[in-house]
Amino acid sequence: MNHLLSLNDLSTEEIQDLLKLAQKLKRQTKEGVQHHILKGRTLGMIFSKSSTRTRVSFEVGMYQLGGYSLFLSSNDIQLGRGESIYDTANVLSRYIDGIMIRTFKQSDVEDLARFGTIPVINGLTDEMHPCQILADLLTVYEHKGQLEGLKLAYIGDGNNVAHSLLHGCAKTGMDVAIATPEGYECTESYVAEARAAAKSTGSEILITRDPAEAIANADVVYADTWISMGQEEQKEEKLKIFMPYQINTGLFSKAKEDAIFLHCLPAYRGYEVTEEIIDGPQSVIFDEAENRLHAQKAVLATLLGK
Numbered sequence: 251m252n253h254l255l256s257l258n259d260l261s262t263e264e265i266q267d268l269l270k271l272a273q274k275l276k277r278q279t280k281e282g283v284q285h286h287i288l289k290g291r292t293l294g295m296i297f298s299k300s301s302t303r304t305r306v307s308f309e310v311g312m313y314q315l316g317g318y319s320l321f322l323s324s325n326d327i328q329l330g331r332g333e334s335i336y337d338t339a340n341v342l343s344r345y346i347d348g349i350m351i352r353t354f355k356q357s358d359v360e361d362l363a364r365f366g367t368i369p370v371i372n373g374l375t376d377e378m379h380p381c382q383i384l385a386d387l388l389t390v391y392e393h394k395g396q397l398e399g400l401k402l403a404y405i406g407d408g409n410n411v412a413h414s415l416l417h418g419c420a421k422t423g424m425d426v427a428i429a430t431p432e433g434y435e436c437t438e439s440y441v442a443e444a445r446a447a448a449k450s451t452g453s454e455i456l457i458t459r460d461p462a463e464a465i466a467n468a469d470v471v472y473a474d475t476w477i478s479m480g481q482e483e484q485k486e487e488k489l490k491i492f493m494p495y496q497i498n499t500g501l502f503s504k505a506k507e508d509a510i511f512l513h514c515l516p517a518y519r520g521y522e523v524t525e526e527i528i529d530g531p532q533s534v535i536f537d538e539a540e541n542r543l544h545a546q547k548a549v550l551a552t553l554l555g556k
């Protein structure tokens with residue numbers, strides 16, 4: 251593992267190793283153990299979109315591992331004024347030990363990794379959100395004691411979070427059902443990658459338009475915002491189309507009785523999920539948000555600690 255661009259690039263074993271390391275680092279942090287794994291190492295964090303969790307958890311994670319991080323808003327660095335990815339990758343590779351980037355195009359993240367000589371971590375693109383899904387898998391494991399054989403239902407927009415869930419579930423042997431409205435389906439090539447991974451883990455993949463079919467018998471129910479960053483102008487149109495996909499008491503009752511509810515956040519109560527569900531007893535959203543820190547520390551220690 252040299253980068254974290256897409257969960258599809260990782261083997262089942264690599265994902266399991268990251269989750270084990272995350273659990274260990276989480277336990278040690280709670281015990282007050284001070285780490286120096288990344289002493290003298292610097293992470294550059296390029297953001298072309300907003301962030302609360304990703305920015306804070308990466309910055310704190312680097313600090314807790316003994317390293318240093320730099321926040322690089324794309325508005326303030328020359329990349330935002332049109333400097334090439336090629337030059338940016340080569341220059342940053344001379345100063346720092348790793349790059350975390352949140353941007354629009356997946357191909358820009360891949361180019362950064364290709365042209366530079368340091369590890370690149372995808373902190374979200376329009377197509378992928380691998381760090382989020384590592385935290386989600388850790389959260390499911392903590393609450394359910396297993397991943398293999400569980401069923402996760404994702405109801406909503408077929409974009410970044412859904413794609414990385416497809417990869418993450420398929421690689422870890424979880425069944426995954428995705429329900430999206432017509433016109434908002436997952437990208438076929440990512441579904442195909444997940445189906446290929448599922449062949450060796452035995453995970454079942456269901457792609458449907460019917461939220462009730464997706465959620466039936468689910469152990470984990472997952473929502474994301476309907477209005478992703480950079481798509482704000484679609485809000486009015488989408489709110490109408492997505493309303494039948496709202497996770498409310500009626501829909502949630504079709505999942506298993508002990509199902510847990512996950513949301514990557516930020517959440518918009520009354521749209522993709524009602525208050526009763528997201529603030530109810532089966533919601534584990536804040537454990538999930540906390541686990542961004544622990545999962546990413548495992549990624550940082552693995553990629554930058556070499």
Ligand code: CP
Pocket residue numbers: 300301302303304305374382514515516
């Ligand atoms: N879930 C997530 O990535 O949150 P932020 O946009 O706040 O980083």
Ligand code: NVA
Pocket residue numbers: 374375376409410411474475477478479514515516
């Ligand atoms: N799909 C959302 C995820 C936010 C973490 C977005 O891209 O804005």
